[in-house]
Amino acid sequence: MFGLEMDATTEKNNSSSGRKNLDESDEWIIEITQYTDPYCTWCWGSEPIMRKIKAIYGDQVKISFVMGGLVEDFDTFFDSQNNIGGSKKFEQVAAHWEEASRRHGQPVDHQVFFDLKGDFHSTYQASIAYKAAQLLDQELADKYLRRLREATSAERKQIHKIKIQVELAEEVGLDKEKFIQAIESGEAEKKFIEDLKLSRKSGIHGFPTFNVKSRDGAGKFLNGWQHYQAFERVLTDLAGDSLKKDTYNLKESDILRFIDKNKKVSTQEVATLVGIDKFAAYEYLNKLKSVKSIKAGNDYFWVAN
Structure with a gap:
């Protein structure tokens, strides 16, 4: 529950599903539409891949989001795939998040589900x-x-509550009164x-699901959490050599460039960006005087110092 992990072999051809109201004046060559939910842990786990794609390809790849509605009523919810449901469902989701974090590498604080117990009924409010x-x-x-994901996944905040939603909206610069x-x-x-x-029309059954398509409508679905290489293969299939790539290496100037673009990044996001394991990324970041760490659940975020 709270996300779908599948391997990169779950591609299927797509020629029509997805958004139709695309701005033809945009510079994008490929659009990735992510069917998602703010509470989805495997969607949170996909952030390193999405951020790498934006870093490497910039505006050539447009990333859009469709809210898929993960859990309408948590009181009656049952996830047979992960055996989550019944009186212990909050504890079961907490354990699932911990296990997922070990796989996708993003920071989580599973204690949020013990805070939510008895008060949380749906993911719809956050969407x-x-x-x-x-x-x-x-x-x-x-x-x-992104702030909703960070807040619930790694900062133990209850994003179904309007007070928290408004606080986060103000943080990113949204007008409070208009938002409310x-x-x-x-x-x-x-x-x-x-x-x-x-x-539902697109046949989405789990999150995240990615609809990767070119301007002519040709594309593929990728179901569940994917490695970066899965997207690279699809991008190459759809765009050939028409996409220009930026390059990021394990050097201070490139890491600072990445942080400057995103303001706050996870250890796993740096690891994914430069193609190293998370421990090596942590060791490197921890030695840099130009960045500082912020404790986030079971790991860290990094910001410019």
């Missing part, structure tokens, strides 16, 4: 908050989604329902 942000500003909305109005008016919920319908 609606993202849609409220999207109504105001797309660029800030995507930053907001978008939620209270019901407009954000309407947009969320549209996302749910799109997810």
Whole structure:
């Protein structure tokens, strides 16, 4: 539960599903549409890959998000794949997050589920908050989604609560009053329902699911958490040599360039960026005087010093 882990062999051809309202004036060559949920741990685990793609390809690859609605009613929820449900479901999800973190490498604080016990009923509220942000500003909305993921996954914050949602919205620069109005008016919920319908129409059954496509509509679905190489193969299949690549190596200037772009990065995100294991990335980052660590659950974030 709270995300789907599958290997890179789960590709399938796609020629029509996905968003239709694409801005033709954009510079993108490939669009990756991620069907997701702020609470999805394997979506959180996909952040290093998404950030590497943006670092390497920039605006040539557009990344969009569709809220798929992970859990409508946690009180009656049962995940047969991960054996999560019943009276111990909060403890089971906490254990699942810990196990997932060992695989995907992103920081988690599983104690959030003990905080949520008895008070949390659905992931929908957090998704609606993202849609409220999207109504105001797309660029800030995507930053907001990242903050929602960080907050619940690694900072033990209860993002289903409006107070936390508003605090995070202000952090990324969204207008507080307009954000609240978008939620209270019901407009954000309407947009969320549209996302749910799109997810069902596209045959989405787990999160994350990625629809990777070119401007002519040709593309493939990738189901579940993927290694970076899986995306590289699909990008090459769809775009050939038309994509220009930036290069990042294990050197201070490149790491600082990556941090400057993203402001705050995880150890795993640096490891994925330069193609080393997480321990080696931690050892390297810990020696740099130009960056500092911030404890985040079972690992660290890194910011410029």
